[in-house]
Amino acid sequence: MKMSRMFGTTLRQAPADAEIASHQLLVRAGFIRQLGAGIYSLMPMGWRSVDKIEDVMRQEINAIGGQELYMPVVHPADLWKETGRWFQIGDEMSRFHDRKGHDMVLAMTHEEVVADLARREIQSYKQLPMLVYHIQTKWRDDPRPRAGLIRVREFTMKDSYSLDADEAGLDKQYRAHYQAYFNIFQRCGLSVVAVKSDVGMMGGSLAHEYMYLTAAGEDTLLLCDKCSYRANRQIALFRKPKPDDEKAAKLEKVPTPNTATIEDLANFLKIPKSKTAKALFMVAKLNEGEKETEKLIFAVVRGDMEVNETKLANAVKAKELRPAHAEEITAIGAVAGYASPIGLKGALVVVDDLIPLSPNLVAGANEKGHHFLNVNYDRDYRADIVADIATAEEGYACPRCGAPMHTSRGVEVGNIFKLGTRYSAALGANYLDESGNEHPIVMGSYGIGSGRLLACVAEEHHDEKGFIWPVSVAPYDVHLLALRGGQEQAEALYGQLRQAGLAVLFDDREESPGVKFNDADLIGLPIRLTVSERSLKEGGVELKLRSSSEKSSVKVEDVIKEVGRIKGQLLAEINEKVVAVSFEE
């Protein structure tokens, strides 16, 4: 490609609203342009990189038996009503009517369509297992898109779907993806960790997220260096401290003026926060059969801990949680800031499993300015549900080995889910086993967002001047610069390099050397060739890798071979890192 003809120019300054490096550089280098909030065009160079990423995904998914197909972006709503998600999913799914007035949806994901296809195509256990996938547009009307391509509303995703006769088959395909995903990220030059994650709206029994660790990430992860336990904070377990071994003391109401926060209360009574109980009011949306109901949740954790909303939602099987309004709290006789589960009616009381083990806590008295001392579970109150609902924090003990865990921020670049039979059962996607008995097909789903992956690779591989693309993701292999006195020779090389199967970006513009060098650094192709009067005088063509500051001179007749050799070497370096990983449940 000749740069003089390239659609999309480089910018000296990034738009003011771009904050993180990948966003700024992708815009400056001319890879992406914004159309609206969370809506981007991929310019020719950005598209080439995405195309290469998607090619890697194809190779790896094909290698584990995937068959590529293509499913629509617009779905009749009936299908989503059949599985119930039409009713479960909120505004994140965009809906519209066609000209006949039928409900339609824009696809957020494709479990429904796959299950629908499966119920038509699969009749027998002899047809299983099966793996299908596509690379397709998804629309998710995210309330808050941000950070360039990291989080957008329209994006393309490689999503694969496994179909099996039983759990064992699913497990096999799940493990195959577990490895294939590591291969994909590694081949794109991105280091990731797999963490256990919440199954969320997808339903199912087991899920992992692939996380690229970066401060720009939105998820918090808990990582144990000692035993390699890794989990998203949303579900991360931890070994809870052993409470003091004390005899239950007498319940006592004491005045505690102006102590609406745990901090103030602990200071006032001169006790550690761990000797208090913290209350939180949430309202849960629950599905009871067809009906949707709301229920006030009274959650209790020890004062030194925080309630984990994901764990809480899972404990009460809520589809959604929101903070309770003030009126809802007073309606059950509780007083915000001085609330306690003692003597409450009408709320679903959920206490963290550490609470029943912790004697003599300080809890609210449901009276402004008063608390109870020596509150003991069982003797003074009972909960409807006892479960782990506390949030894991930096330094908390690993649930597996007890070592202190640390936290890190991460971007979710992919995930894998064991779906089970949720969709197949709902849609009647069944098969007959050897004895002629009917069973629902066991499904799994596996996704990687290609634009987000590009953004993460961009985030990982750059310096202050621009990108340093891994050769597997770079839009071109070679950046060929023609400077004064080298135009003719460069033009000839441009043809020869392409003839040799190399992807070349040829800077044939009438710009000053400084502009060309800076643009080359910004765009960040792996290999730079400079042809000029000076280089020719020094014996040929100057060769420099973007990743190194060393320059060398290559004879004109050796350039093709040398560039081919280096490209091969760069690829080999990346592929060396593609190794078998052990599966961490």
Place this chain on the structure above:
RNA sequence: CGGGGUGUAGCGCAGCCUGGUAGCGCACCGCGUUUGGGACGCGGUGGUCGGCGGUUCAAAUCCGCCCACCCCGACCA
């Protein structure tokens, strides 16, 4: 949806407080000089000042409403 912020040329910004001819840098076009790390000179092109309404002789500027975009929280690849 809550909190904060910004909308003036393709990008970055000034002008607004105190109403009166819309400006600067970069980019872009023409001519000339220059040519290995974001060159220089001369001459140019380009703006419904986010939108609608109001106040006023007069609005980028004052007032109201709306919209868009960004950042921080509740959601996700």
